[in-house]
Amino acid sequence: MTDVAAPRYVIEGRTGPWELVLGLEVHAQVASKAKLFSGAAVGFGAGPNEQVSLVDAGFPGMLPTLNRFCVEQAVRSGLGLRARINRRSQFDRKNYFYPDLPTGYQISQLYHPIVGEGVVEVERDDGSFFEVRIERLHLEQDAGKLIHDLSPSESYVDLNRAGTALMEIVSRPDMRTPDEAVAYLKKLRTILIYLGTCDGDMEKGNLRADVNVSVCRPGQYEKYRASGDFSHLGTRCEIKNVNSFRFISQAIQYEARRQIEILEDGGKIDQETRLFDPNTGETRSMRSKEEAHDYRYFPDPDLLPLELEEAWIESIRASLPELPDDKRRRFMSHYGLSQYDAGVLISEQAKADYFEAAAQGRDAKLVANWVTNEVSARLTADGRDFADNPLPAAHVAQLVELIETNVISSKIAKEVFDHVWNGEGSPAEVVERHGLKQVTDTGAIEKAVDDIIAANPDKVEAVKDKPQALGWFVGQVMKVTGGKANPAAVNDILKAKLGL
Numbered sequence: 411m412t413d414v415a416a417p418r419y420v421i422e423g424r425t426g427p428w429e430l431v432l433g434l435e436v437h438a439q440v441a442s443k444a445k446l447f448s449g450a451a452v453g454f455g456a457g458p459n460e461q462v463s464l465v466d467a468g469f470p471g472m473l474p475t476l477n478r479f480c481v482e483q484a485v486r487s488g489l490g491l492r493a494r495i496n497r498r499s500q501f502d503r504k505n506y507f508y509p510d511l512p513t514g515y516q517i518s519q520l521y522h523p524i525v526g527e528g529v530v531e532v533e534r535d536d537g538s539f540f541e542v543r544i545e546r547l548h549l550e551q552d553a554g555k556l557i558h559d560l561s562p563s564e565s566y567v568d569l570n571r572a573g574t575a576l577m578e579i580v581s582r583p584d585m586r587t588p589d590e591a592v593a594y595l596k597k598l599r600t601i602l603i604y605l606g607t608c609d610g611d612m613e614k615g616n617l618r619a620d621v622n623v624s625v626c627r628p629g630q631y632e633k634y635r636a637s638g639d640f641s642h643l644g645t646r647c648e649i650k651n652v653n654s655f656r657f658i659s660q661a662i663q664y665e666a667r668r669q670i671e672i673l674e675d676g677g678k679i680d681q682e683t684r685l686f687d688p689n690t691g692e693t694r695s696m697r698s699k700e701e702a703h704d705y706r707y708f709p710d711p712d713l714l715p716l717e718l719e720e721a722w723i724e725s726i727r728a729s730l731p732e733l734p735d736d737k738r739r740r741f742m743s744h745y746g747l748s749q750y751d752a753g754v755l756i757s758e759q760a761k762a763d764y765f766e767a768a769a770q771g772r773d774a775k776l777v778a779n780w781v782t783n784e785v786s787a788r789l790t791a792d793g794r795d796f797a798d799n800p801l802p803a804a805h806v807a808q809l810v811e812l813i814e815t816n817v818i819s820s821k822i823a824k825e826v827f828d829h830v831w832n833g834e835g836s837p838a839e840v841v842e843r844h845g846l847k848q849v850t851d852t853g854a855i856e857k858a859v860d861d862i863i864a865a866n867p868d869k870v871e872a873v874k875d876k877p878q879a880l881g882w883f884v885g886q887v888m889k890v891t892g893g894k895a896n897p898a899a900v901n902d903i904l905k906a907k908l909g910l
Contacts, residue, residue: 419587420628423670428625430666431634431643432585436598437651438577438608439552439616440483446551446575447474447517454614458557458568466573468512473712476501480575481716483607484524484549485726487577490605490733491544493528495723501549501713505706509567510554518578520707523548524716530581531735532597533753535589542594543582552576577608583622583643586631588659595619595655596757600734604759618653622646623665625673644669645679649686649693661686665693737762745774754782760796761786767803772810780806784824788831805830809837821893822846858890859883859903873908880904 420427445452448465465472488495500522503515525547533539554572558565579598585591599617602608610617624644634642647669649661664686669679684693732740734756741752741762755778756762764785769777785806789799809826812818818826818841829840841847862883863870873880880901887900 418628421625421666421670423674425674427628428666428670429628429631430586430588430662431583431624431626431631431646432587432591432662433583433622433646434579434581434585434591434595435620435622435648436579436581436595437552437618437620438487438579438598438602438610440480440549440575440577441606441608442477442480442483442575444477444479445573446477446480446549448573449475450573452574454611456570458566459570461570462572466512466569468514474517474710476713476716477575480549481524481718482726483575484547484577485718485723486605486730487579487602487607488525488528488547489723489727489730490601490607491525491528491530491547491579493544493547494526495718496522496524496526497718497720497723498522499524499548499716499718501710501716502707503710504550508553509565510556510569510572512554512569512572516551516553517710517713518550519548522715530594530597530601532590532594534593537749537753540584540590542584545580545582547577547579550576550578583624583634583646588662591621591662592655592659595658597734600757600759604731604733606731612653612655615651615653618651619658621649621652621658621661621665623649623662623669624679625666625669644673645681647679647681647693648683650683650696652686654688657686657688660688660691661693664691668693741765745769745778747774747778751775751778751782758796760799764796764799764803764806768806768810770807772807773814776810776813777806780810780827784827801831805836812837812841817841817847819893819897821888821897856903858887859900862886862890863908870908880908883908 419430421430422428439452440446442452444450445463445466448463450463450466451461453461463472465474485495499519501517502520504518504520505515507514523546525544527546528544530542530544531539532542552571552574554567554569556565556567560566581594585594599608599610599612602617603610608617612618624646626642626644630642634640647665649665652658652661665684672679680698682698683696685696686693737756738749738752741747741755742749745752747755754761755765761781765778765781768781785799785801788801789795794800809823809830812826813820813823826837826840826844826846829835829844830837834840834843866886869882873883883904884897884900887904888897
């Protein structure tokens, strides 16, 4: 993999060009049946305050007990991000007061996170790659939820999410375009799903991003990368809790323009937290950006420092599944797929597994085409994904086999696929039931060709001066045979008969 510099993403202002600098803080809900410091259940769809323990509700005298499985999931995620696992980490109290935080503080990790620096390899739309450096991954507990639309005069508090384990994954400012930020988040989501450490469901808020946006003049970013000095970059604003790829792109574009207008009018950017309103496509101020000292962080006195054994870390490493980058490279080398095809297939673990199940002993390129085109299109139309695919992979394998063995043509295969998708049985059964076998009898094809030539002498003369007109004859033969004639045989016989 070669890290290729992105084409310049320049935003033209009244006073000259500007460039974007982007970093993401991603909050990924740990895939666990229990919360980070209590045995309360974790799940979506429960009634208000049905999944709350005394610890989550902040009752006096309640002590947190660390969930070992959540720690394992964090270590697994760190290994998947090619990051350093810190043998010793520490939980801190982040103090702030809000109605959905009963204790008045959030247990998080500031000074000593469980995972240190790592790197994620990301593919751009043009097929080039770039790397995003991971600064840290730390564990923390989620807050509850305030509900404001049930009453005109009251707000309600639902603590079901309070105490739910989150992994906050903080990137370096290594993204320069909205598309790069989206591509990075998609790749991060894919890695976590492969690892089984987060389900990646953005609609439920199980994966969401805080997007840090700043602008600078051309050349300043390169000075920052060379020196590590952030003074070369502009002041950043954080757009909080964006849970859609489309919204992330829109929020970045609006925020960049907002900052440029302020700077070009002679103003300065205030470091602050903002919210994105998808209805207006605009960001609005939420609060001034706090620093660590504003939260009065200190080590949590109820939790001992977390110390991990190297043997335990290595046992987790040994249990890791094949990750997306390795799978892409294997698909290219083993199956001979292009980088693009391999990239599309590995974007979803279920899709990659489906392809492999169908490709055994078959033309892998042909299988990939059917999986990424026809099957994907039908699933999208039905509002399903590959994890909920009703079509067995064996049916795709059999369909490709029928094409490879010339039992059906590629054109007829699409008709067969329609019947199979509608639940009429396997491809072989559909071909037999509907009489869709390809006509390979050269005698029958020759008769059709002779009849068409005899009936169209003017076309015969024309094709001698314009050989590309052969396609008209091919179409007529296919029409007469109901699309069942072997296309290769039709072409060969026509060329011989017409002297081409």
